[in-house]
Amino acid sequence: MVEIRKPIQVAEAVERVMKHVHKLQTEVLPLEDTYGRVLAEPIVAKHDVPPFDRSPYDGFAIRAEDSTGASGDIRKAFRVIGEIGAGHVADRPIESGESFRIMTGALIPEQADAVVMLEQTVENDDGFTLRKSFEAGENISRQGEDAKQGEVLIEAGTVIHPGTIALLATFGYAEVRVAKRPIAGVLSTGTELLDVADELEPGKIRNSNGPMIRAQLKRMGITYTSYGMMEDDLDACTEIVEKALQETDLLITTGGVSVGDYDYLPVIYERLGAEVLFNKVAMRPGSVTTVAVLGDKLLFGLSGNPSACFTGFELFARPAIYSMMGCSAPYMPRIQAVLGEDFKKANPFTRFVRASWSMTNEGIVATPAGFNKSSAVSSIARGNCIIVLPSGTRGFEKGMVVDVLLLGTEQGVERWEL
Numbered sequence: 001m002v003e004i005r006k007p008i009q010v011a012e013a014v015e016r017v018m019k020h021v022h023k024l025q026t027e028v029l030p031l032e033d034t035y036g037r038v039l040a041e042p043i044v045a046k047h048d049v050p051p052f053d054r055s056p057y058d059g060f061a062i063r064a065e066d067s068t069g070a071s072g073d074i075r076k077a078f079r080v081i082g083e084i085g086a087g088h089v090a091d092r093p094i095e096s097g098e099s100f101r102i103m104t105g106a107l108i109p110e111q112a113d114a115v116v117m118l119e120q121t122v123e124n125d126d127g128f129t130l131r132k133s134f135e136a137g138e139n140i141s142r143q144g145e146d147a148k149q150g151e152v153l154i155e156a157g158t159v160i161h162p163g164t165i166a167l168l169a170t171f172g173y174a175e176v177r178v179a180k181r182p183i184a185g186v187l188s189t190g191t192e193l194l195d196v197a198d199e200l201e202p203g204k205i206r207n208s209n210g211p212m213i214r215a216q217l218k219r220m221g222i223t224y225t226s227y228g229m230m231e232d233d234l235d236a237c238t239e240i241v242e243k244a245l246q247e248t249d250l251l252i253t254t255g256g257v258s259v260g261d262y263d264y265l266p267v268i269y270e271r272l273g274a275e276v277l278f279n280k281v282a283m284r285p286g287s288v289t290t291v292a293v294l295g296d297k298l299l300f301g302l303s304g305n306p307s308a309c310f311t312g313f314e315l316f317a318r319p320a321i322y323s324m325m326g327c328s329a330p331y332m333p334r335i336q337a338v339l340g341e342d343f344k345k346a347n348p349f350t351r352f353v354r355a356s357w358s359m360t361n362e363g364i365v366a367t368p369a370g371f372n373k374s375s376a377v378s379s380i381a382r383g384n385c386i387i388v389l390p391s392g393t394r395g396f397e398k399g400m401v402v403d404v405l406l407l408g409t410e411q412g413v414e415r416w417e418l
């Protein structure tokens with residue numbers, strides 16, 4: 001008799017996975033190698049930024065009071081006593097009526113308290129004249145205006161992106177403590193599977209899930225070991241899953257999780273003594289997505305159907321992997337958008353529609369990316385986001401406001417309400 005599975009809600013499934021996440025150790029890496037890693041220490045301002053008052057323009061550093069009363073008719077004259085390029089410092093303070101020619105980024109000389117842009121001056125033999133007066137502090141980038149010494153600027157648990165790298169470099173973090181990255185195992189199951197380079201044969205298809213999952217991992221900067229493709233052979237598959245579990249921190253398999261005669265993953269979990277967290281989720285595609293746990297390792301049994309497989313990875317594996325690295329915002333960012341076309345399919349389960357978003361005069365519009373069955377591969381290719389359509393509705397109409405999960409960004413959110 002076939003097993004009747006009881007679906008659980010998506011939020012509950014996500015929660016069960018996240019509860020079983022084991023945090024990885026941390027390690028110290030050279031700054032250049034930290035892109036995409038998760039900070040294991042906060043970034044604390046080690047000094048003010050900028051570290052000194054500096055010029056935001058190429059121009060002249062003056063005492064503002066010397067410009068008082070300047071106008072088109074009464075031009076004020078300044079004598080230039082030297083030049084300060086960025087990286088150099090003035091050899092003496094300025095005095096009344098004096099100025100330094102100063103370049104963007106250079107330290108403001110003592111006694112100067114304003115900068116005049118080159119364009120605002122008329123130059124003459126020993127200096128320049130001005131036609132407007134300046135306030136004290138005008139055109140000065142103040143020490144500490146960007147960051148104050150001791151401020152916590154970025155919390156631990158943040159994914160490092162190019163901007164984070166700039167900040168780390170600013171404070172001289174030549175080495176950074178980050179979370180270790182997990183090594184993921186990837187295994188595609190299915191006797192019907194051919195390799196990418198193979199010619200089609202009757203009844204067979206090429207393995208698209210393996211390369212797709214590996215790319216989804218790559219997009220997150222996660223390294224993996226590929227266990228290739230396995231025919232639906234219970235003993236051989238059990239053996240390779242066992243081996244993979246010894247060599248990796250988590251395992252992602254594709255296919256074989258439903259109730260078919262050759263869907264062996266449920267039996268493999270049983271043989272290994274893994275605890276199945278769920279094997280039916282009230283979602284489409286991906287209702288058969290199964291997650292099991294053995295010791296401190298998560299086993300993601302993603303569906304063989306490509307759209308279900310893709311969605312299962314983004315909904316469950318992505319946040320779990322980020323969370324293993326201590327990331328505090330592990331979930332895909334969620335925005336709201338206007339639905340670009342009718343989506344009339346009835347919705348007994350929450351539906352995750354591969355879609356593409358764009359900015360229009362009506363705001364952000366998300367449009368389903370074509371053929372949207374669980375088995376679809378073309379819509380994954382066309383999509384850049386996932387529309388979330390809640391269950392229990394008759395269908396959605398163009399123009400309605402819908403929730404959209406954004407793909408392909410290292411940015412995330414702390415929680416989801418799905």
Ligand SMILES: Nc1nc2c(c(=O)[nH]1)N[C@H]1C(S)=C(S)[C@@H](COP(=O)(O)OP(=O)(O)OC[C@H]3O[C@@H](n4cnc5c(N)ncnc54)[C@H](O)[C@@H]3O)O[C@H]1N2
Nearest residue numbers: 188190207208209210255256257258263303304305308374
């Ligand atoms: N009697 C029932 N049948 C099915 C149910 C059910 O509840 N009762 N669920 C259906 C749903 S929903 C889905 S989704 C699929 C899930 O199947 P599996 O996860 O067991 O995956 P497979 O049977 O191995 O394959 C399904 C489908 O996907 C193709 N596939 C598999 N691997 C790959 C790959 N690496 N690259 C590309 N395509 C792949 C495979 O050829 C099948 O067409 O079960 C339904 N059945």
Ligand code: MOO
Nearest residue numbers: 286287288308374
């Ligand atoms: O799991 Mo299936 O993908 O619901 O369609």
Ligand SMILES: [Mg+2]
Nearest residue numbers: 256258260263
């Ligand atoms: Mg199956």
